[in-house]
Amino acid sequence: MEKNTNKNPNHQEDKQRDLQINKSDGTNKFLTTNQGVKINDDNNSLKAGERGPSLLEDFILREKITHFDHERIPERIVHARGSGAHGYFEVTHPIPELTKAGFLQETGQRTPVFTRFSTVAGSRGSTDLARDVRGFSVKFYTQEGIYDLVGNNVPVFFIQDASKFPDLIHAVKPEPHNEIPQAASAHDTFWDFISLMPESMHMVMWAMSDRAIPRSYRMMEGFGVHTFRLINAQHESHFVKFHWKPKLGTHAVVWDEAQKISGKNPDFHREDLWEAIDTGNYPEWELGVQVIPEADEHKYEFDLLDPTKLVPEELVPVTIIGKMVLDRNPDNFFAETEQIAFHPGHVVPGIDFTNDPLLQGRLFSYTDTQLSRLGSPNFHEIPINRSISPTHNNQRDGHMRQEINTGRVSYHPNSLGGGCPYQAMIAEGGFASFNERVDAHKVRERSASFSDHFSQATLFFNSQTETEQNHIVKALRFELGKVATTAIRVRMLGLLNQVDAGLAAKVAQGLGLEVPASPEKPMNHGVGADAEPGKHEPTLTAQTVLSSDALSMLKNPTVTPTIASRKVAFVCADGVSEASVKSLKAALLKNDAKACIIAPHQGFIATDEGGALPVDFSFLNSSSVLFDAVFIPGGQGLNSISEDRDAMEFINDAYKHCKVIGADGEGVDILSAPLFSAKGGALQDGGIVISDTAGDAAFAQEFISAMSAHRYWERENML
Numbered sequence: 094m095e096k097n098t099n100k101n102p103n104h105q106e107d108k109q110r111d112l113q114i115n116k117s118d119g120t121n122k123f124l125t126t127n128q129g130v131k132i133n134d135d136n137n138s139l140k141a142g143e144r145g146p147s148l149l150e151d152f153i154l155r156e157k158i159t160h161f162d163h164e165r166i167p168e169r170i171v172h173a174r175g176s177g178a179h180g181y182f183e184v185t186h187p188i189p190e191l192t193k194a195g196f197l198q199e200t201g202q203r204t205p206v207f208t209r210f211s212t213v214a215g216s217r218g219s220t221d222l223a224r225d226v227r228g229f230s231v232k233f234y235t236q237e238g239i240y241d242l243v244g245n246n247v248p249v250f251f252i253q254d255a256s257k258f259p260d261l262i263h264a265v266k267p268e269p270h271n272e273i274p275q276a277a278s279a280h281d282t283f284w285d286f287i288s289l290m291p292e293s294m295h296m297v298m299w300a301m302s303d304r305a306i307p308r309s310y311r312m313m314e315g316f317g318v319h320t321f322r323l324i325n326a327q328h329e330s331h332f333v334k335f336h337w338k339p340k341l342g343t344h345a346v347v348w349d350e351a352q353k354i355s356g357k358n359p360d361f362h363r364e365d366l367w368e369a370i371d372t373g374n375y376p377e378w379e380l381g382v383q384v385i386p387e388a389d390e391h392k393y394e395f396d397l398l399d400p401t402k403l404v405p406e407e408l409v410p411v412t413i414i415g416k417m418v419l420d421r422n423p424d425n426f427f428a429e430t431e432q433i434a435f436h437p438g439h440v441v442p443g444i445d446f447t448n449d450p451l452l453q454g455r456l457f458s459y460t461d462t463q464l465s466r467l468g469s470p471n472f473h474e475i476p477i478n479r480s481i482s483p484t485h486n487n488q489r490d491g492h493m494r495q496e497i498n499t500g501r502v503s504y505h506p507n508s509l510g511g512g513c514p515y516q517a518m519i520a521e522g523g524f525a526s527f528n529e530r531v532d533a534h535k536v537r538e539r540s541a542s543f544s545d546h547f548s549q550a551t552l553f554f555n556s557q558t559e560t561e562q563n564h565i566v567k568a569l570r571f572e573l574g575k576v577a578t579t580a581i582r583v584r585m586l587g588l589l590n591q592v593d594a595g596l597a598a599k600v601a602q603g604l605g606l607e608v609p610a611s612p613e614k615p616m617n618h619g620v621g622a623d624a625e626p627g628k629h630e631p632t633l634t635a636q637t638v639l640s641s642d643a644l645s646m647l648k649n650p651t652v653t654p655t656i657a658s659r660k661v662a663f664v665c666a667d668g669v670s671e672a673s674v675k676s677l678k679a680a681l682l683k684n685d686a687k688a689c690i691i692a693p694h695q696g697f698i699a700t701d702e703g704g705a706l707p708v709d710f711s712f713l714n715s716s717s718v719l720f721d722a723v724f725i726p727g728g729q730g731l732n733s734i735s736e737d738r739d740a741m742e743f744i745n746d747a748y749k750h751c752k753v754i755g756a757d758g759e760g761v762d763i764l765s766a767p768l769f770s771a772k773g774g775a776l777q778d779g780g781i782v783i784s785d786t787a788g789d790a791a792f793a794q795e796f797i798s799a800m801s802a803h804r805y806w807e808r809e810n811m812l
């Protein structure tokens with residue numbers, strides 16, 4: 094019998110060993126056809142004479158073109174745009190009392206993972222920096238089979254019932270008549286739908302916050318969203334919410350910056366993840382759980398089965414149980430990142446579902462969609478999807494079947510095959526669903542306990558700092574301002590007014606509209622004779638928690654501040670001080686950060702000291718939105734920068750986006766323009782770091798420490 098044990102820490106490498114058999118490398122090999130025939134000429138097709146027609150018999154040409162013709166597969170219906178990496182999950186705090194899942198039993202146990210981050214709305218080639226929810230999917234290759242935690246970077250969802258998911262996605266995708274806009278929610282159909290779905294209001298607050306424009310995949314939280322169950326060896330259940338907490342802290346860019354990045358480098362997040370792993374700055378998250386005993390199911394003012402609600406950490410704290418480290422880029426994007434197939438229904442013994450009606454619909458959707466995306470019921474055999482725990486069953490055949498099942502038996506029960514493969518008892522690791530009692534009428538209904546659509550939206554808004562609230566106001570003004578239909582804008586103001594009157598008033602002012610006295614009815618709800626079947630009028634429930642610091646990014650600074658893997662643009666020109674450049678560059682390198690020299694032209698720039706420095710990018714093909722901070726070194730030649738409009742726009746943008754700007758020596762003069770007012774002016778803030786001496790070591794330390802704070806948001810009030 095195969096033993097289901099996961100106690101060997103070396104399992105971290107099991108998936109890499111498993112993938113190895115499918116890897117192919119053409120180095121020092123002959124070029125061949127797919128049939129293994131060596132090719133003598135790959136540059137010319139077979140013709141009847143040099144200038145004659147091509148011949149049908151050219152099997153080499155036909156094979157090559159045919160394969161090319163079929164290279165594309167359908168993109169994911171949602172989350173088409175994404176990037177992923179390999180890594181491992183390590184248990185730091187085992188929870189055998191809560192779950193029998195083998196991979197969570199002992200400190201130090203490692204399980205290989207593949208994690209894919211994504212946007213939702215855009216197509217495969219769309220920008221990384223769209224205002225959008227990010228997918229956060231982790232495939233655990235455990236010794237007891239595959240476990241997928243398919244979550245998002247937001248802990249709640251727009252809708253409560255799976256039946257609305259196709260409507261939500263149709264509304265947010267480009268409008269069907271003209272396929273506009275790509276990867277954007279700022280259009281009529283999205284807000285038309287949202288304005289009629291008050292249950293979406295909590296998630297809308299998150300989507301309009303800076304959570305929807307992360308600085309990096311590495312700086313996002315992740316959430317399982319739904320309440321799941323943990324089942325222990327005694328078959329006892331506890332409700333659980335999953336949280337991923339990034340080691341680098343949770344950080345965002347600003348909306349103006351996001352839009353510019355979308356033009357300058359639409360692969361910004363993809364490149365960031367790739368480069369970080371490539372340079373050994375392995376991204377890391379802690380996995381936390383909020384655990385709720387079965388007996389407390391009805392203890393709260395919200396329903397644990399309602400995916401538009403979170404459990405405030407003030408009510409149930411997050412316990413950290415492990416960490417995930419991503420330490421290996423894929424070898425091949427298509428084979429791994431594109432072909433990976435996640436499914437919230439991939440669970441192992443010890444983890445189970447709840448009756449959350451959104452989760453229940455998802456449990457159907459993923460395999461169904463993957464059948465058409467990957468083209469065959471055998472997609473579990475694709476190397477990246479293959480379980481490292483052995484699979485044996487009586488499923489057979491289908492397109493592209495790889496497995497060669499031996500023997501004459503493909504049914505159960507059988508006597509001809511000795512009853513094999515045989516069922517596993519629970520004690521042998523056999524999966525058994527939680528024995529939940531269900532005794533109910535069959536109804537097309539939504540529970541009345543799902544009816545408070547606004548209280549947690551208000552909780553989220555109230556939990557934000559003033560800066561974060563202002564960003565939400567601006568995002569709503571931007572998005573609704575792009576909605577052409579005034580009635581939709583007004584309907585949204587009516588809903589926002591239910592969340593926070595001040596918020597609605599500010600958005601209304603930006604739109605030049607009045608907040609309606611009451612929300613428009615009917616929304617999707619109603620009572621009495623006009624009621625839609627099974628719907629409840631939105632209600633408000635008294636809340637225990639009115640503000641939760643855990644929901645704000647700015648109230649949660651990075652635990653261990655670091656600038657590792659951050660990028661600094663050095664604004665240079667001929668005549669730059671080499672000492673100044675080299676001094677800060679060395680200090681940054683020591684802290685695992687990167688320095689890039691940007692100058693009016695590429696090639697080399699002459700230094701004040703008579704040397705030359707290689708230029709990474711010119712102001713033409715770079716932008717400060719691609720960097721975390723800007724440094725203007727000293728040097729006699731630097732004055733020319735103030736006359737270079739591209740260079741000044743570079744610095745202006747960094748200032749506007751509240752980034753750290755440092756200058757030393759003559760570089761300080763550039764920052765003395767009224768906008769920056771570096772020399773003690775009223776506009777100076779902690780993010781402006783200056784030193785009169787070029788190459789000063791104390792300056793480098795101050796600059797690095799300022800950078801670790803990410804941004805200087807108070808500057809927004811000065812602009």
Ligand code: HEM
Pocket residue numbers: 168169170171172175209210211227228229230243244245250254255256258316317318319433434435451452454455458459462463466
């Ligand atoms: C009823 C509601 C939902 C349905 C029907 C649904 C359906 C889908 C479908 C069809 C895909 C494409 C899968 C593929 O082609 O491999 C997908 C991907 C995804 N969904 Fe959902 N989804 C729903 C709700 C959610 C929710 C609530 C979350 C977050 C908790 C979520 C997270 C994701 C993620 C992260 C992916 C991308 C997985 C990857 O990286 O490949 N979905 N979903």
